[in-house]
Amino acid sequence: MTSDPLAGLDDVPWAQLQHSYGKADDVPGHLRAMQAGDWEGQYPPSAQLANHIVHQGTRSQAAVYTVPFLVRMALDPRLVNRHRFVALLGSIAIGLGNDYLPNGYDPREDRDYLESVRGEADDRARWIAEATDDEQRKQREESCEQVLIDAEAAVSSYDAVREALPALAVLLTSDSPELRAETANLFAWFPESASTSIPLLKGFVADEATPGAAATGVVALGLLGDPVVVPFIKSYLDSPVVELRWASAFALTRLGIVDPAVVDVLIQVVARPPEKTETMSFLSGCYGSLAEMALAETS
Known part of the structure; x- marks a missing residue:
């Protein structure tokens, strides 16, 4: 550099x-x-x-x-x-x-x-x-x-x-949770690069300690739209961390999975959304509004 x-x-x-x-x-x-x-x-x-x-x-x-x-x-x-x-x-x-x-x-x-x-x-x-x-x-x-x-x-x-x-991928391991999350958010918008982004995002989510940032990574995986990530995303649907449960449900609806367990999580988040943080940058961190969006896709 x-x-x-x-x-x-x-x-x-x-x-x-x-x-x-x-x-x-x-x-x-x-x-x-x-x-x-x-x-x-x-x-x-x-x-x-x-x-x-x-x-x-x-x-x-x-x-x-x-x-x-x-x-x-x-x-x-x-x-x-x-x-x-x-x-x-x-x-x-x-x-x-x-x-x-x-x-x-x-x-x-x-x-x-x-x-x-x-x-x-x-x-x-x-x-x-x-x-x-x-x-x-x-x-x-x-x-x-x-x-x-x-x-x-x-x-x-x-x-x-x-x-x-490829150059920006290193930021997924930066010291700043806001920077890590924003980088995961960025990767969500490039489905043409999904084959290289998916392994990076899965590793990021697995290692990330900040709930909002990890949730951002799960949402990013869903937005890429590749069904290969379904088992990984499903593994967070019963997470004890509400942000990860929400992100899993949101991402699964993007991938066409709208079973009762997914819908139940989204309804719960609409009723009691997690607090907004800068580490969830999709829709400025409005978990409830994002859950409502996902629910609308299930009807």
Whole structure:
């Protein structure tokens, strides 16, 4: 790892890239504030950067260029609040994670959408040509260009984070339970990498002492959607730890298992949910709401 995670930051043509508020030339400042731990105002710099490059779930053109710097900062033990860097990588990869609960993320949807946008070039050209004046023509050109930029950004951002997963796996054994949990959360959104992620997550869950973090790992296994994990997840359905029972039931519904024992656990959690902690980051740790989501899938 380079001594400076932000080495090469000024080599990126930020002013030529877009984010949700225009030119992305302010991105380096946000990244430097994250590295320094500076915090002015109500929101941490990671949240401020997220608002610019993943505004309301839309991944911007600039988002993919931040990935190498965020990865290196997440891996730098000298920095604080590294779980926020990993959380931002998750947003860059898929947008708003809450939008994909309780069923997980399918990257084929964004890939198919990009191909459809590219395949409609002739239709867009005709639509632009039918404009009634120069102003309308310009508006249509800009609209079509933006649709393509956003579609390309979604796929390229996801792929950039996916490529970084092997490097980030070491964070599953970090000293911070929040960082371990957020890393497990990140791995949940990459079903294409399930064959390598599943052994890592199973080892993480088996060794994890923090209930919320371990529960996060179980949920992540369920969201990956591979039936091979069913026996492992089922082994936690009668755990003495309520967070693990809940996570097992939630994950099993994702995998199509809705027997009475699973439903009973979810009902119990809705009635008496565990306390929220930063180590359960799915839906901001709202165990009861997540259980309600899972129950809705059983009806």
